[in-house]
Amino acid sequence: MAQEITASQLSGLRVFAVAARLHSYSAAAAELHVTQAAVSQQIRNLEQSLNCRLFRRQGTQMLLTEQGEQLQPLVEQGLALLHQGLSLLTDPPLAGPLVISVLPSLAARWLMPRLWRFTSAYPTIDIRLLPSQQLADLSRDKVDLAIRYGQGHYPGLHSELLMRDMAFPVCSPALAARLHQVDDLEQVTLVAAPEYAGVSWQNWLALSGRQSLLAHCRSVTVDDGSLALDMVLAGQGVALSRSVLVAELLREGRLCRPFVEQLAPLHQYYMVWHPDSPKQARIRAFCQWLLQEADSVTPAG
Structure with a gap:
């Protein structure tokens, strides 16, 4: 029957993995933000519980013993799997639908011709566009993200400037x-x-x-x-x-500007979403892509 890992051993294995990677108790202490004495004690307790030596000193370095070399890759794999499992519980999932409200004109002339680049980069995110002149209610209309033309003041919502225009x-x-x-x-x-x-x-x-x-x-x-x-x-x-x-x-030369005079609109384009949305990972991915696309647009002339 496999022996259960105690809480003390689990803590010691984490310290062991850092010290084995850095070949130094002092360097491990610095990375873990503890004292060197605490690292030494954790390793000593782990060695006593396993009834074997894991490190040997050579000059200023702490090298692994034969048992330590056998243990190191297994501990690293175990900690990586543990971190992955915890991430599934704490990080919002990236895959799934993302409902976006956008003005029909912006959807047709700016967003749609570019959207293939996002869907290629994020094939697991299912984009659902809702082109509408109406101002979407992010709480009631089941909209995850809105691209609004306004002044950026939306009580209870998070907004970020996307781009300016003339x-x-x-x-x-x-x-x-x-x-x-x-x-x-x-x-x-x-x-x-x-x-x-x-x-x-x-x-x-x-x-x-x-x-x-x-x-x-x-x-x-x-x-x-x-x-x-x-x-x-x-x-x-x-x-x-x-x-x-x-x-x-x-x-493309399909249109021309016959005159140089231009107006600065009172509104600009903003990305707007609810700060408590469970789809934060998808929203962040799409907003980051939108900003990259906006930065790539040179001023029209």
């Missing part, structure tokens, strides 16, 4: 060739969205010194930024869009 007009290259000055906007259709966070054609024209021009322009209002860009890509007008949404389209 607002400016964009249009197709063919249409851009006809726009030499701001007054030329009278000849085209302005694709607009309801004013939010200070972003509106009225505010952009005021920034350009031509606020009165709005009364003479044709306009179409679209409630979704991605749909507005679809109209512009088809050459049907000029949209006041945000840099995060159009960065790739500008780099």
Whole structure:
């Protein structure tokens, strides 16, 4: 019948593993934050309980005896398995579903084209996107993480800045060739969205010194930024869009910036989650990936 390991032996085996690795009682004491005398006592007690010598002194080093060399790999394996077992109980599981609320425009123009990189790196995390204009309730709507466009103040929730953006007009290259000055906007259709966070054609024209021009322009209002860009890509007008949404389209040459003036929105993109969520490991993995993707985006121009 196998002999049970006592609490004293288990403590001694942990000290033994460190001392065997470092070949020094004093170095082991420093790593374990105890005195050298305490290490010596633990080893001595362990040797007495096992009725064998585990170390022999050679100069300033403590080398393993034959019995110590036999014991060392077994102790290391045992401690590693014990640590692994404890981690299963204390660390949140990484595998499983992660429900994310995100604005439809950001999902379509920024997140979805990149998401394959996350799913390749974390195949065990099942991403479930909920594109919606509505502000998700993380307690009631069973949402684990929200990417919100706001000012970062969400009582009871943890928030972290994801990225900033700017607002400016964009249009197709063919249409851009006809726009030499701001007054030329009278000849085209302005694709607009309801004013939010200070972003509106009225505010952009005021920034350009031509606020009165709005009364003479044709306009179409679209409630979704991605749909507005679809109209512009088809050459049907000029949209006041945000840099995060159009960065790739500008780099690809599918859209142009006809004017340099730009607005700084009052809101920015934030990652928001409940601090007590049981899915912290998944949330941290996804947020870290989001930040890496945001850092890789160069300013649109």
